[in-house]
Amino acid sequence: MYGYVAPSFTYASPHISPEELYGTLFKDVQNSHIFVDSKTFADAIPLEDPVLIIERYHQEKDNPDFDLALFVQQYFRMPVHIASGFRPDTNVSTSEHIGTLWSLLTRYPENQERGGSLIPLPFSYVVPGGRFREIYYWDSYFTMLGLKESGRVDLIENMINNFAYLIDSFGYVPTANRTYYLSRSQPPFFSLMVRLYSEMEGKKVLTRFLPQMQKEYDYWMDDGGHAAEPFCAHRRLVHLPDGVRLNRYWDDRCTPRPESYREDIELADEAFEKYEVAPDALFRHIRAAAESGWDFSSRWFAEESDFASIHTTDIIPIDLNCLMYHLEQTLAEAYLLKENQVCADLYNEKANARCEAIQTYFWDESKNYYMDYDFEKRDFTKAVTLAGAFPLFFKLAPKLHSHYVRRYLRLNFMKSGGLLTTTVRTGQQWDSPNGWAPLQWIVYKGLRNYNFHLTANQLSAEWLALVDKEFKHSGKMLEKYNVSDTNLIAGGGEYEIQEGFGWTNGVYLRMKNKKR
Known part of the structure; x- marks a missing residue:
């Protein structure tokens, strides 16, 4: 140690x-x-x-x-940045470079720090890199895509075992294995990880991790043990008319985030002065946005460019509910494999009901695009984001809707280096002009699911070229990229741009190999 x-x-x-x-x-x-x-x-x-x-x-x-x-x-x-002293060889291909990075980004149980905020894990795992010295939940799925291409099935299994360990320990997967992240999760990708692993090891994997998938589902669907009126919420669950139940992001604490303490205090002062928002409410909205993984974005703001107007917990996100649909589908299949027909039927019904609700509450006919839903205002939010492509990734969109979404993406999001995250510039990192590897993959696979291969291949070529260009220029794999002006480095956010970088590496390898 x-x-x-x-x-x-x-x-x-x-x-x-x-x-x-x-x-x-x-x-x-x-x-x-x-x-x-x-x-x-x-x-x-x-x-x-x-x-x-x-x-x-x-x-x-x-x-x-x-x-x-x-x-x-x-x-x-003080902690050090991961891979900060690594000197890359830019004469090798990007894929070869990524192969070298895996070992630098891997943490082992016997070498984990003790005494600080890190929660030690029983198996080895890959961290994103830079200031991110711990395993992050939704990042890891996209990292695993690349690990599979590199033949690192052992690491994929170890990482899934770590997430299962966290679910068994806490009832959910925290944002990452830090004590200050224990009040929130991240986009629930565990069922996708299990599916990915089952592609290599067979369907028995679904039943092996059934207990943990069920626990995670119960965490997200916690209703406090009592019925609620429509348009009321409890933690991460929102009740809508006709018995519809959808999910939102939340945090079980309403204090400044320890990892961004000063920044949160300053924003709370501004929000109170401008909008008379109570600090505890503001902190909850900030933390909920952090749970979404999109920290931060105009997606969560009432006023397009004003961080102080953040109101995340009022919003039912399209991407989160697509992920919950996948979890319900996977639970149904796992129960069927266990020959529990009653539970299999129950979760199939839940998945079908959510599929119907997704079309009802998220499809905006005026835009012909999927939007987030503000259940307090009972209307769509203003922000148009790349999250609207998630129904294509999960094959939830009717064929006609898929054509509209493809057209909307081409007209509003496609740039010379890939896809924008949103269509507005606010200075936030999950807004224009930035593009992020996980969202490029979600859209790429979604387009291919509906046989829009030409558009998918164009996206892939532009994104891969941008990553290659930056690697040859700086020797770095970055957390995010400027897809609008490929000669500029991406900006925005609460910290400097990070290198490493887990999900960028994973998506690059998977896309490069033209895998679906």
């Missing part, structure tokens, strides 16, 4: 988050601008027992010559 191995502290839960553990010290550090990136201190490793560190802080902090930065340096080891 490397790093400090903490003792088994008995004064608190082993999964306590750093803001709870360090209290005033944590808040003071995060508000002090010692670190450019708030995630740095959230991931820091204590060099002594945290109880002693906290005691010394309260003893010393009011001294006239006290230096907070020096105190932190004395008592904590």
Whole structure:
């Protein structure tokens, strides 16, 4: 092992988050601008027992010559960026380079840091890279696409086993294996991972992970144990007329995110001044957007370019409900394989009902495109996003709708380097002009599902060329790309652009091999 191995502290839960553990010290550090990136201190490793560190802080902090930065340096080891010192060979192909990266991005149980916010996992796993030093939930599905192309079935199995372990431990998959992520999940891709693995190992995989898929479903569908009126919600479940139940993003806490503490406090002040939004409500909307994976985007804003108008928990997202449809379908098949016809029929009914609801609540006839639904306003949201292509990926769109979606994508999203995330520029990273590997894959496969091979091949060629161009130029595989002006680096967001990069590597290899 490397790093400090903490003792088994008995004064608190082993999964306590750093803001709870360090209290005033944590808040003071995060508000002090010692670190450019708030995630740095959230991931820091204590060099002594945290109880002693906290005691010394309260003893010393009011001294006239006290230096907070020096105190932190004395008592904590700061995390390093993954693969930051790696010198790539740009003379090799992008695919060869990715093959080299897998080992750099892989973390092993015996080498996991101890004593900080990381939740150790029993099996090896691939991290995205850069500041992302932990396994992220929805990222991992797209990373697995590339691992399959590289013949790394062992890593795919290990990562799925880790997610099963997290579900067994907590009842759901947290955003990532950090204690400060334990109040939320991410887009539920576990059933897709299980399906991917079953392509290699057979249908027995579906029954092997049936208990975990069922637990995850129960987490997302928790209704508090009581009936609710239409247009009312409980956690991640929204009740609509005629017994329709759809899902939204949520977070079980309504405080500033530890990994973006200062930024959230500042936004809460702005939101209260502009819109009189209570800080706890604002924090919940921010955290729910983080659960979506689209942090952040005009998709979640009431006012197109105003972050302070974020209202994520009012929105029923199209992509999330397509994912839940897939989970219901997979549960139905798994129960059928277990010869449990009653449960198989139940989940088939649930999947069919959700399919019908998706056409009812998300198809906007005025745009001929799938939109998110604001259940508070009982209308579509304003933002047009690439999430509207998810029904094609899951083969949920009627044939006529698929033609409309393809046309809309070509007219509004297709650029010289691939597909925009949204059609507006706001400075947020999940908006124009940025393109992201997972969404390129979702659309690419969705188009091929409906035999729009020409458009799919055009998208693939443009995206692969952009990734190749950047690799030859900088030697880097990036988290996101500027698809509108391929000579510029993508921007926006709360942190500098990251390299590595798990899902970019995965989608590149899968697309390069022309796999569906």
